[in-house]
Amino acid sequence: MQELKVEKLVKRYPGRDQVVAVNRVDVEVEAGEMLVLLGPSGCGKTTLLRCVAGLEDAQEGRIVLEGKTVFDSASGLNQPTHLRDIGMVFQNYSLWPHMTVQSNVEYPLRARKSSAAERAARSREVLQVVQCGHLADRYPAMLSGGQQQRIALARALAPRPKIMLLDEPLSNLDALLRVELRAHLRAIHRELGFTGIYVTHDQIEAFNLGTRVAVMNAGRIEQLDSANNVYERPATEYVARFLGIRNALALRRETGWVSDAGPLEGQMQVLDRHRGPLQMFVRPQALHLSAPDAPPADPGHMALRGGHVVDVLYSGGEVDYVVEAGGVSLFVTRPISRTRFQPGDAVTVSLAGQDALLYADGRLVNEG
Ligand SMILES: Nc1ncnc2c1ncn2[C@@H]1O[C@H](COP(=O)(O)OP(=O)(O)OP(=O)(O)O)[C@@H](O)[C@H]1O
Ligand SMILES: [Mg+2]
Structure with missing residues (x-):
């Protein structure tokens, strides 16, 4: 079942250089899935979430939550936020500083007129889920960033919303905490099975958490597919570049x-199979190196001769080579093995056809 449906949504911000922050976006989110919105700064991720939440008024389109229309530009319908069954978590925690952790978590339940006993039981329950049961009596200022973010998550989960909107909830945390909390969030999502939209510009986070991933570009959705397909088959050159596929x-x-x-x-x-000009993208891990007089790494490979190694960087179990050929820099990542090259070595770069992502007029044309 579709829990959320967004149709032809348009949000413009007024001003001299009128920005179309969300430009005819269509999205459907199935019950229980975590859809990740991925894209560079300013592409409209937050605006889209805020429209779904009712914190921004769109100019065109329709938003349907659990089969009920909550926004429809044609009929002028626009339900306020508190009537939409939504929980939200933002980047900056936004806890009430003068309330204890428990009061913060109970706050949204109070608005729903549940009894004191129900509120206490529910806040205990969600604080357990985020592993912060022991912090109930503290004030936000007495918590670490990671703890504050867990409490913000607990507060959003407390009323059991049908849909959770998470806007870069981990981006204020240091790298280690991010990894830890990301894994925890994944587990909580599995356990509770809520429907979520998760905004990030961190692709590792996107591929870790997303059942599906939507890549946005200037207010539009450029590709919406399973995390796997977006990773392996970036549909457009823009997505390939955004994913940082370095060899073009x-x-x-x-x-x-x-x-x-x-x-x-x-x-x-x-x-x-193609005639015209193509743009080829290849991940560094898919390029191979061999000595010019040696047979190619694989007889089935395409090969580019006349390169030479300009830099060698060791990182863990891998070696990153920077190879220059015809004035172009290529990036090659190989496992540390017995054949190693040094700066100045002449090399042939090769790749399997299936590892080439080919684009004509910006769109993926090969099927792998
Ligand atoms: N209140 C506003 N008034 C005018 N323009 C705005 C407003 N809020 C956002 N914008 C513009 O709308 C566009 C989309 O902004 P949005 O905040 O949705 O981007 P984002 O994808 O969330 O970016 P980030 O990754 O930096 O958070 C940007 O060009 C931004 O400058
Ligand atoms: Mg944003």
């Missing part, structure tokens, strides 16, 4: 295929 080569067809870094040789079936 413009390819054109002459007598054979020529890249910015020089001609390509070998098994070109993947490219030969």
Whole structure:
């Protein structure tokens, strides 16, 4: 069942350079799923969440929660936030400083007129879920950032909202805490099974937490798919770049295929299905290196000759090589193995056709 449906939503902010923060967005979120909105700063993630919550008024479109329309520009319907069954967690915790942890968590229940005993029982329960049962009597100022964020989460969960909106809830925390709380959030989501929209610009967080991932670009959704598909098959060049796929080569067809870094040789079936210019993206882990006089790493590979190693960086179990070919820098990540190259070594760079992501006019054209 769809818990949330957003249709053709438009939100413009007035002003001289009128910004279309959300531009005809369609999204459907299934019950129990965690949809992650991923995208660079200013692409409209927060605005979209705030429209769903009723904290911003959109100009066009429709929002349906659990089958009930809560916003419809055509009929002028616009339900206020407190009538939408939504819990929210923001980046900056926003706990009431003058209230204890327990009072903070009970606050949204008070508005719903539950009894004191019910409120106490429920706050105990959600504080257990976020592993902060022992902090009930403290004030927010006496808590670490990670604890404050857990309390903010507990407060949002307390009224058992159908939908949780989480806007970069971990981005104020240090790296270690983020990793810990991310895992915890994943477990809480599994345990409670709420429907969530989670905003982040951190792709590791997105792929860790998202059942599906929507990548946004200037107010629009550029790709919405399973986390796996977004990672493996970025639908557009924009998504490939946003995911930080570092090797990008413009390819054109002459007598054979020529890249910015020089001609390509070998098994070109993947490219030969196309005529026009292509943009090829390859992850550093998918590039191989071999010595110029050695056979290619695999006879089925496409190869680019004439490169040389300009830098070698060791990081854990891997080696990152920076290779220059025809004035273009390529990034190659290999496991530490016996064949190692040094700065100045001549190398041939090769890749399997299936690892090339090919784009024509900005859109993915190959099927892997
Ligand atoms: N109150 C406002 N008035 C005018 N313009 C706004 C307002 N809030 C946001 N904007 C503009 O709308 C666009 C989308 O902003 P939004 O806050 O939704 O981005 P975001 O994706 O959440 O970015 P970030 O990752 O930095 O939080 C931006 O261009 C922003 O400058
Ligand atoms: Mg934001």
